[in-house]
Each structure stands twice: as C-alpha cells, then as structure tokens.
Amino acid sequence: MAWSHVGLNCVDQKTTEEFYTRYFGFTRARVVDLGEARIVFLRKGDAYLELFAAGDAEPALGVPPAVAGGDGPQAPGRMRHLAFQTDSVDAFLASLGDAAEVTLGPLDFDDFICGWRTVWVRDPDGVIVEVSQGFEDDRTHEGSHDKDGA
Structure with missing residues (x-):
C-alpha cells in the first residue's frame, strides 16, 4: 500500500493552487476536465x-474550517490539519508574509525534540496547515505498538 493524495475542496481552485505552489513547492501534475468542472x-x-471546486453544502461535522483556529478542527471525522516539514519555520513565515493567517505559534517543542519548532497557518479555503522544523522519529519505537494497539 502506498500513500496517494489528499483531496481539498476549494472556494477558488486557482487561488488554492497558487498558495500551494508558491509557498509549499507543489507543481501542477494534471488537470482532469469534467466538462462543467475540473480537478x-x-x-x-x-x-x-x-x-476540487467546493460545492454549496455546509460542513457535515464540527466547526467549519473557515472558523477553526489553533491546530485545526477537533471534531471526529474531520481532518485536523495538513502538515509539512521545512528547514526553517522563521524563513517560511518571512516568505509567507501576510498571505496567510497564523492560527497558532510558532511554538518550540525542545522538551520533546531539540530544535522542533512548529507554526500553524490557514490556507485560502480555511484548512489549517502545520509547518514544522526539526521533527525526527523516535527510532526506539519503530515497528512497535503500545499496549492499546496504537
């Protein structure tokens, strides 16, 4: 099994595409023309x-993404946030400027991992995006599960 993708509903696909290409380094891989819509x-x-172009329906569960703060919606069945790694949270924030609202942080997590620093921002459609530096796996736990099966 291999990871495939995350599907995002967008108020304006062009604006969302520009946000993720400019600040996160994505490039357009394909456009699927569905006649009246496209992916x-x-x-x-x-x-x-x-x-995807967003429909008119309201979110089914929890707080709508446009008003979710902090590190994202906490309701069951809702994606909390997307997450990316960078070499420098501060350099990322400098390049971002006022293009996105910071919803939480930046926070330092040196008590857990030396150099781990994270900020959360809101994308053009209200999705919370986490950007971290310095996170590393704990190699002592590779392949293991705790007593609850997690």
Whole structure:
C-alpha cells in the first residue's frame, strides 16, 4: 500500500493552487476536465493534492474550517490539519508574509525534540496547515505498538 493524495475542496481552485505552489513547492501534475468542472492535481515528490471546486453544502461535522483556529478542527471525522516539514519555520513565515493567517505559534517543542519548532497557518479555503522544523522519529519505537494497539 502506498500513500496517494489528499483531496481539498476549494472556494477558488486557482487561488488554492497558487498558495500551494508558491509557498509549499507543489507543481501542477494534471488537470482532469469534467466538462462543467475540473480537478487539478498538484505534486511535490510523492505527495499529491487533488483540488476540487467546493460545492454549496455546509460542513457535515464540527466547526467549519473557515472558523477553526489553533491546530485545526477537533471534531471526529474531520481532518485536523495538513502538515509539512521545512528547514526553517522563521524563513517560511518571512516568505509567507501576510498571505496567510497564523492560527497558532510558532511554538518550540525542545522538551520533546531539540530544535522542533512548529507554526500553524490557514490556507485560502480555511484548512489549517502545520509547518514544522526539526521533527525526527523516535527510532526506539519503530515497528512497535503500545499496549492499546496504537
């Protein structure tokens, strides 16, 4: 099994595409023309974002993404946030300027991993995006599960 993509509903596909290409390094991989609609696939390495034009329906569960803050919606069945790694959270924020609202942070997590720093921002459609530097896996836990099966 291999990871495939995340599908995002967009108020304006062009604006969302520009946000992820400019600030996260994605490039357009494919456009599927469905007649009255289209699907835009963005790619960065093995990661894909699939951009759909949003419908008129309200979110089914929890707080709508446009008003979710912090690190994202906490309701069951809702994606909390997308997450990306960078070499420098501060350099990312400098390049971002006022193009997106910071919803939380930046926060330092040196108590857990020396150099781990994270910020959360809101994309053009209200999706919370986490950007971190310095996160590393704990190699002592590779392939293991805790007593609850997690």
